[in-house]
Amino acid sequence: MADPRSAPEPATIRLLCVEDNPDDVELLSLALERGDPAHTYELTRVDDATSFAEALEGNFDAILCDFNMPRFSPYAALQILVARRSAVPLVVVTRAIGEEAAVHVLRCGAKDYVTKDKMGTLPQIIERVMRDRQRAAEKERLDRELDSAYKRLKRLSSRLVAAQERERSLISRELHDQLGQTLTGVVIHLHAAERARDADAARKYHDTAVEMANAAVEQLKTLSFSLRPAQLDLLGLVAAVQSAVQRIAEPAGLTFSVTSRGEEPSPPSETAAVAMRLVQEALNNVLRHAKASHVTIRLRFLPDGRIGLLVIDDGVGFDKKEMLTGQPSERNVGLYGMIERTELAGGRLTVRTRPGQGVCLRAVL
Known part of the structure; x- marks a missing residue:
C-alpha cells in the first residue's frame, strides 16, 4: 500500500x-x-x-x-x-x-x-x-475495498458450500448409477452361479461376475482419476493434464495440444490440483457447449509456485455478459464453478469470448 x-x-x-x-x-x-x-x-x-x-x-x-x-x-x-x-x-x-x-x-x-x-x-x-x-x-x-472484499468473501463462502454439495451429489450419483449397479450385477451372477444345477452354467455366471467386477474396478479408477489423477502426484501437472485431455478429447474426436513453459516444481504446488480441475471443467464445457474441433492448453510455471493456465477452443463462443449476469444456474454453473474455485485458491480467472469466435480462459493461480 x-x-x-x-x-x-x-x-x-x-x-x-x-x-x-x-x-x-x-x-x-x-x-x-x-x-x-x-x-x-x-x-x-x-x-x-x-x-x-x-x-x-x-x-x-x-x-x-x-x-x-x-x-x-x-x-x-x-x-x-x-x-x-x-x-x-x-x-x-x-x-x-x-x-x-x-x-x-x-x-x-x-x-x-x-x-x-x-x-x-x-x-x-x-x-x-x-x-x-x-x-x-x-x-x-481502503475501508470501501475491505467492505467489498468482506461481502465477496461471504458470497464465495456460500458458493463454496453449494459447490461442495454439487460435487458430493455428482459423486453420489456416479457411485449409485454406475459402480452400484455393476456391483449389484456381480452379486446377482454369483448367486446364480451358486444355484446353477450344472458346472457349465455355474462357470458362465462366474465368468460374467468376474467381467463385471473388472468393469467396476475400471469405473472406480475413472472416478478416482476425476477426483485427483494419480499422475498429478507421481508424474506432475503436465503429465496429468496430458492424460486428462487425452481421456476426454479423443473419444469425442476433438484434436488438442498441451504445451508448458517454465520449470515445473516437484512435488506439485498446492494450486496444481486446482489447475487440473479447471482443465477438466473447461474441457467438459467445450464438449457440451462449444461445438469445437480443436482445443489448446498452455501451462506456465511462474515464480513463487504460481501457475498460469490458458485454455483456448475454436468453438461457437457465447455472450459473456449474458452468461455471467445474475445468479448461478444450470446454464452457467460450470463457468461459475471455475471462477469460484480459482478465487478460493487466491487466483483470478478471466474469460474472453464472443459469439462465433471461440473461448479463451486465462487463470493465474
Missing part, C-alpha cells in the same frame, strides 16, 4: 479564502510566498454563503476562513461543507481568538486555526491538513 505521506504535492496549491477584507487576502498571499517559495499559491476570495457555495464547485486544496465577518462565519462554512459532503479542510485565520472559541470551532470540524500575527506558520499548517486529507481519503478507499 502506498504511504499517503509519499504522495506528491501539487505544484500549485489552490486556496479558497473566506475573507471580507481584500487587503487581508493580499497579506495572506505575501505570507505564503515568503514562508513557502517552493510552491505557487492561487487564492480565490469569497465573503458570503452564496459565493462560498458556488466556489465549492471548483477544486480547492484547502479553505482559509476568517473568524470575525459580518455576513458569514466558519460555523456556517462548516455546515455547508457537511451538507455537500465536501472533504476540503478548513483552517480558521483570525486576529485574535480565545481558547474556548478555538476548541469549539475545532470540535465543529475546522482542521486547525492560526492567528494573523503568526502567518509564517501557515504553509506548514496547510501542508499538514492536506496530508491529513490524503490519509483520510486513503483510509476511506
Whole structure:
C-alpha cells in the first residue's frame, strides 16, 4: 500500500479564502510566498454563503476562513461543507481568538486555526491538513475495498458450500448409477452361479461376475482419476493434464495440444490440483457447449509456485455478459464453478469470448 505521506504535492496549491477584507487576502498571499517559495499559491476570495457555495464547485486544496465577518462565519462554512459532503479542510485565520472559541470551532470540524500575527506558520499548517486529507481519503478507499472484499468473501463462502454439495451429489450419483449397479450385477451372477444345477452354467455366471467386477474396478479408477489423477502426484501437472485431455478429447474426436513453459516444481504446488480441475471443467464445457474441433492448453510455471493456465477452443463462443449476469444456474454453473474455485485458491480467472469466435480462459493461480 502506498504511504499517503509519499504522495506528491501539487505544484500549485489552490486556496479558497473566506475573507471580507481584500487587503487581508493580499497579506495572506505575501505570507505564503515568503514562508513557502517552493510552491505557487492561487487564492480565490469569497465573503458570503452564496459565493462560498458556488466556489465549492471548483477544486480547492484547502479553505482559509476568517473568524470575525459580518455576513458569514466558519460555523456556517462548516455546515455547508457537511451538507455537500465536501472533504476540503478548513483552517480558521483570525486576529485574535480565545481558547474556548478555538476548541469549539475545532470540535465543529475546522482542521486547525492560526492567528494573523503568526502567518509564517501557515504553509506548514496547510501542508499538514492536506496530508491529513490524503490519509483520510486513503483510509476511506481502503475501508470501501475491505467492505467489498468482506461481502465477496461471504458470497464465495456460500458458493463454496453449494459447490461442495454439487460435487458430493455428482459423486453420489456416479457411485449409485454406475459402480452400484455393476456391483449389484456381480452379486446377482454369483448367486446364480451358486444355484446353477450344472458346472457349465455355474462357470458362465462366474465368468460374467468376474467381467463385471473388472468393469467396476475400471469405473472406480475413472472416478478416482476425476477426483485427483494419480499422475498429478507421481508424474506432475503436465503429465496429468496430458492424460486428462487425452481421456476426454479423443473419444469425442476433438484434436488438442498441451504445451508448458517454465520449470515445473516437484512435488506439485498446492494450486496444481486446482489447475487440473479447471482443465477438466473447461474441457467438459467445450464438449457440451462449444461445438469445437480443436482445443489448446498452455501451462506456465511462474515464480513463487504460481501457475498460469490458458485454455483456448475454436468453438461457437457465447455472450459473456449474458452468461455471467445474475445468479448461478444450470446454464452457467460450470463457468461459475471455475471462477469460484480459482478465487478460493487466491487466483483470478478471466474469460474472453464472443459469439462465433471461440473461448479463451486465462487463470493465474
